C-alpha cells in the first residue's frame with residue numbers, strides 16, 4: 001500500500017457559514033502526485049483520538065492558514081496580528097507533538113511551519129512589514145496564485161538545498177515569519193531581505209517551508225521533489 005499521509009485540517013466557515021474541517025485540494029493532489037494517500041485529519045479536542053489518528057499515518061503535512069496565537073510563544077498580540085483560533089492551534093500542536101514523538105516525517109507549509117516552530121519553543125514575527133519596514137519584496141500576495149514572488153537563497157548542506165538547489169523562485173503569501181528558531185531547528189533558506197523562508201530539524205525528518213509548494217505544483221513540477229522526499233521517507 002502507498003504510505004498514508006495525514007493532512008492536518010484547518011477550521012473554516014464553508015459556503016453555508018458552517019465551521020468545517022478543510023484541506024485544500026492543492027495539498028491532497030500534491031501528495032497523490034508524489035505517490036502517497038492523503039488522509040484528512042479533522043479538528044478534534046479528543047486527545048486520545050489524536051493519538052490514534054496519528055498512529056494511522058506514516059507522515060504528515062501541516063498546511064497554510066491563519067496566524068498562530070502569540071500567547072503560545074509568550075507575546076501580547078501586535079496591532080497587525082491577523083485572525084487566530086486557539087482551539088485549532090491546540091489541535092494542530094497536539095498532532096505535531098504526537099507525530100514527532102513517533103519520529104514520523106513532517107512537512108510544515110506556511111502556517112504549518114510556524115506551528116512547528118512554536119511547538120518547538122520558537123517565536124514568530126507577528127507582522128513582516130512592521131519588522132522589515134525597508135523590504136521591497138512582496139511576501140503577501142493579494143490573490144492566492146501559483147505565480148512566484150521572490151527569490152530564496154538555500155543553505156548549502158541542507159536537505160532543501162540537496163533537493164532544490166541554491167537559489168529558487170517561490171510564491172509568497174505570508175505576513176508572519178520565524179523570528180527565533182525552535183529547539184533543534186536550523187534555518188535553511190532566507191529571502192534576500194533576510195526573512196526566514198525555510199528550516200529543518202537537525203535530527204528528525206521535519207522540514208519547514210514558508211512558501212506554498214502545493215500551489216506551485218499547479219503550474220509545474222519544480223516542487224514535486226519536496227513532496228516526493230516526504231512520501232519516500234514514509235515508505236516501510
Ligand SMILES: [Mn+2]
Nearest residue numbers: 139172173191
Ligand atoms: Mn516570502
